[in-house]
Amino acid sequence: MNSVTAEEVASLEKMTIGQLANKYEQVIGEQCRSRHKRYLIRRIAWRLQANSEGGISERALKRAEELAIDAEIRVTPPRRQSELESAATIPIVAARDPRLPPSGTFIEREYKGRPLRVLVLENGFEYEGRRYKTLTAIANEITGSHVNGFQFFRLWSKK
Numbered sequence: 001m002n003s004v005t006a007e008e009v010a011s012l013e014k015m016t017i018g019q020l021a022n023k024y025e026q027v028i029g030e031q032c033r034s035r036h037k038r039y040l041i042r043r044i045a046w047r048l049q050a051n052s053e054g055g056i057s058e059r060a061l062k063r064a065e066e067l068a069i070d071a072e073i074r075v076t077p078p079r080r081q082s083e084l085e086s087a088a089t090i091p092i093v094a095a096r097d098p099r100l101p102p103s104g105t106f107i108e109r110e111y112k113g114r115p116l117r118v119l120v121l122e123n124g125f126e127y128e129g130r131r132y133k134t135l136t137a138i139a140n141e142i143t144g145s146h147v148n149g150f151q152f153f154r155l156w157s158k159k
Helices: 003-012 017-028 037-053 058-070 081-089 135-143
Strands: 106-111 114-121 124-127 130-132
Touching: 003 037, 017 037, 106 135, 114 135, 124 135, 130 135
Parallel strands: none
Antiparallel strands: 106 114, 114 124, 124 130
């Protein structure tokens, strides 16, 4: 690489992304759609070097075209029928928090002299005839402020 090109490539490191985008459009001749500084520096530096040293030889371009004609290009591999069938039969099970008691049991607590009773469901909770997604929602309803549900109902982690 000649000294002028080397200096020009070195100056890219000091440019802002906006300046690099303008330089990209000048050198490459296309609209710049990236804001990734390292990518822009590499693309501009490659083009500057290719312009100063002549780029890829005609022989190399011709060989690349020949290889491209013979190649069967796929972006993603084909899916096999067995993969499709097995993917459809695998049930997705959500991880259940180990601090929760089994479904169908009650969580009981007394708060300000009033007994509280929450039914644990398979996918949520029931309190006073209403369903809730989380214990925190129930604790917030009872206290009127944000409270961690596990902490409010004294369901400490079992370490």
